Amino acid sequence: MRLHPKTIASVTVTLLLAAFLTGCSADDWSQPHAMPTAVGALGDGFLPTDPPSPEATIDPEEGSWDDVHPSGGLRVVLLRKGDDDPEAAMTGAVRSWADAEKVDLREVEAGANPIDSIVEAMQMHPDLIISAGNDLVDPLAAVTPSHLDQQFLVIGAELAEPTENVTAVDWTGAAFRGEGLGASSHYDPATFTPERCAAAVRAGTAAVLHDQTGIVIWID
Template structure:
C-alpha cells in the first residue's frame, strides 16, 4: 500500500519542480536549547515547555509522513503530524508501510520524493531507519515518540517518559507506556521536533518533561 494524501496550502505542487531551501520563520523562546552551548551529537536536551512555539516552517515546506502500524500510539502521532501540517500550511504527503517486508521499501519511497523532512511515526520503523539513515546524510529525519540508538547528524528524535523505544533488544530510558501518547504530548512532539530541525539543532533527542 502506498498512499499519498496531501494537506496544506501547496497541495498539488509537483515536488519535482525547483524548490527554495526551507527556512525557519521565527526563533525559539528561552529554554529551548542554549545557542551558546548547543547539545552535542547524540545528546539529550530538555527544552522548556512551549519554547518551540515561535518557530514555523517557511512557505512550501515539504514533509513526508512515514508511518507503520495501526496501534493507538501510532494513530495519535499520525493525527498530530497531520494537524501540525494543516496549521502550518505544510505540503504533507504520507507513505505507509503495509507490512513488515515493506518497511525498508517504504523508507525508499519516502526518500524518492526528495522532501525537506521525513517524519517517522511507529516503532516498527526504528530498526529499518537505523539501517537506512546513515546512508542518506543529506536528508533530514524526525522521529516522534521513539529514537534511534546511535543517530547520525540527520536524525532528530522527540521522546518522553513512556516513549523511548530504541529498537528490538535494546534498553530504554523509560518503560514503554502506550497511555503516554496523548494528543497534547504528540502535538508538542511534532512542534518541538520541527523547530529543532528548522533551526539546525539536529542529531539529538529532545526530551519532553510535560504535556
C-alpha cells in the same frame, strides 16, 4: 459579439491546459526546491547553555518552541506503520500541525518491507520525513546513515546512534530504541496523548528548522 464555436473550444482547451500545468507545477516535488526557513526564534530554555553535541539529549522548557513556524512551501512526508492508539495520536498530530502551518504533507504507509517504504518516501524528495511507529526504528537505523542529505524526525521513539540527519522527540513512556536495546524509559502507550504528540511535532520541527539536528529532544 458572438464567438465562433471553434474559438470557444480553443479558449477552453487553453484554459484547461493552463490550469493543469499550474497544478502540476505546484504539486511536483521533483523540481529544484530550496529548504524553507524558520519563521520565529527558539525561545529561551530550548537549548542548553553549551551547544548540544551529536547524539546528545536536551531537555527544553515547555513551550520554548511555540514561536517557530515553517516558511511557505515546506514539503513533508509522514511515514507511518501500525494502527494502534499511539500511532493514531502521532499521525493525527502531524496532520493537524501540517494543516495549521500550510505544510505540503504526503503520506507513506510502510508495508511488509519498511526499508522499501523509507526509500519510497526519500524518492519523493521531501524537505523532511517524519516517522511514527516503533516498527520503523530499526529500518531507519539501517537506512539513514547512508542518506545524510535527507532530514528525518522520529516522534515517540529514537535511534540508538542517530546520525546528524536524524532528530527524535521522546518523553517518559516512549523512547523505544530498537529491538534488543533498552528504552530510555518504560514504554507506556497511555502517554501518547494528543497534547503530548502535538508538542513533540512542534518541538521537533522547530529544532530541524533551526538546524539543531542529530539530537534527542526530551519533553514532559
